[in-house]
Amino acid sequence: MDKKGKIYIVLTIIALLSIVVFESTKPQALNWYPSYTKHHKIPFGTFILHEQLERLFSKNNIVDVDRPPYEYLNSNDSITGTYLFINNRITFDKAELDQLLDWTARGNTLFIASESINKTLLDTINADNAVISNLNNFDNVYRFKLKNNILIKNDSYTFDKADIISYFNKIDTLNTSIISVVDSKNSQNTKEHINTIKHPFGNGHIILSTLPQAFTNYFLLTNPNQNYTAGLLSYIPHAQSIYVDAYYKSGKTFYSSPMHVFLNAKELKWAYYIMLVSVLVYIVFEGKRKQRAIPIIKPLKNQTLDFTRTIANMYYEKQNHYEIAQHKIQLFLDYIRTQLYLDTNVVDASFIKKLANRTNNSVKDTQQLFNNIEKINNKTTLTKSELEALNTLIESFKSNNSWKKTF
Structure with a gap:
């Protein structure tokens, strides 16, 4: 290799090392993906919630369910307690919703925290929902209040990471209890909107919240928002089992690829990238195609x-x-x-x-x-x-x- 080629190789190696040093010292960006998965420690994971559930309730009463509700309730028809669903979007089909409502009517509690709630479920309890206009709320800051005076420890709780907030614009005022309300903090319109309700159903209860973010790591670590979440959880019967859904989750509950081990650790990730770059450099400079001389084999003669x-x-x-x-x-x-x-x-x-x-x-x-x-x-x-x-x-x-x- 001539002198010019060697200079190019040295410059390439220096450039790659500079990129590696720069990237390794750069602060890691936060992952704001709405995971709602219990093992995720990202802002919108629910790692802290599961720790607090085990602290507030008996650890033996917390059951993680990684199967569809229809399948789980069919296999465990005699269970009692609270079925807890937390995700940005939860969509039950008709058979699954009927199964959940039958189970709730036998004296159990169905707790759903989701930005989007089944229309069929809302019709069942004579309710409807809509989205709060943030036309004048440019900072996307919302203020939440608990309506139960016994639970009020603060006047309000704020949240600034929601693109949209939905609320219940129609409820059954004779049977439905209001747990919390929401309004736009910086909006001139101070009208309060209902965002969490409790409705009796048969011998049980249905609790619906339009703020699943209230159960995420970011919300719980923003003081004093943990009191708001604790107020919502206080409506769950304390002595009964809590079946925490792990099926309707936007984030994965497990990693199917072994590459997660490499890419999740910064040191291993950069070691992997350096290996790929080294292979590329080898291919460019040393991996030229070398053809071996093919011997001429004379065909056999007819003897x-x-x-x-x-x-x-x-x-x-x-x-x-x-x-x-x-x-x-x-x-x-x-x-x-x-x-x-x-x-x-x-x-x-x-x-x-x-x-x-x-x-x-x-x-x-x-x-x-x-x-x-x-x-x-x-x-x-x-x-x-x-x-x-x-x-x-x-x-x-x-x-x-x-x-x-x-x-």
Whole structure:
């Protein structure tokens, strides 16, 4: 490699190292993804909530359910307590909602905190919801209040990370209790909107909240918002089991890829990136395609003719004319049997006549050929001229065969 190429390599390595140092010292950006998953410590995870549930209630009464509610309740029809759903969007199908409502009517509590609530469920409790206009609320700061005087520890609680806030614009005023309300802090319109309600259903209760963020890490760590969340949780029966849904979650409850281990730790992540860059540098500078010389393999020759010539020369050099004549006679008789379909065991006048007719030879020439063959068979030695004469007769006889002339 020339001097110029080496300079380019050094400059590339320095640039890569500079990028690595810069990225490793840069503050890591917060992940604001609305996960609502219990093992996530990101702002919108629910890691702290699950810790507090185990502290406020008995740890043995907290049950994580990672199956669909319909499937879980079918398998555990006799359970009692509170079924807690927290996510930015929860959509039950009709069969699943009917299953949950039947279970609630038997004296249990259905607690749902979601920005979007099933229309069918709202119709069931004679309620409806809408979205608060933030036309004059440019900072997206909302103020929440608990309506139960026993639970009020602060005048209000603020939240500034919601793009939209929905509320209940219609409720059954005779049966529905208001748990909390919300308004836009910086808006000139100070009208309070209902955002958490409790409605009796059969022998049980349905609790609906339009602020699932109230149960996230960010909200709970913003003092004194934890009191607001505690006020909502106080409506859950204390002595009963709490079935925390882990199925309807926007974030994954587990990582299916082992690469999460590398990418989640900053040191391992950059080690992985450096390895990829090193491989790329190797491919660019050293990974040129190198073609090995392909040897020329000559195809195998057909040695049949050479073999035949070798055998023939061997016999000829030994001057063993008699054996060559015998081979020649046997091959000729085999030719008659396989190509002319005549039996050669008995050579008489009838055989001579049939053979002459099939080969377009005269009876005289045919008889002369077999007389010569019989003469040779009666000898024990043979001269070169006699062998040549036999070969001439046989080849001349076969050349007149118009029926099997190709053989």
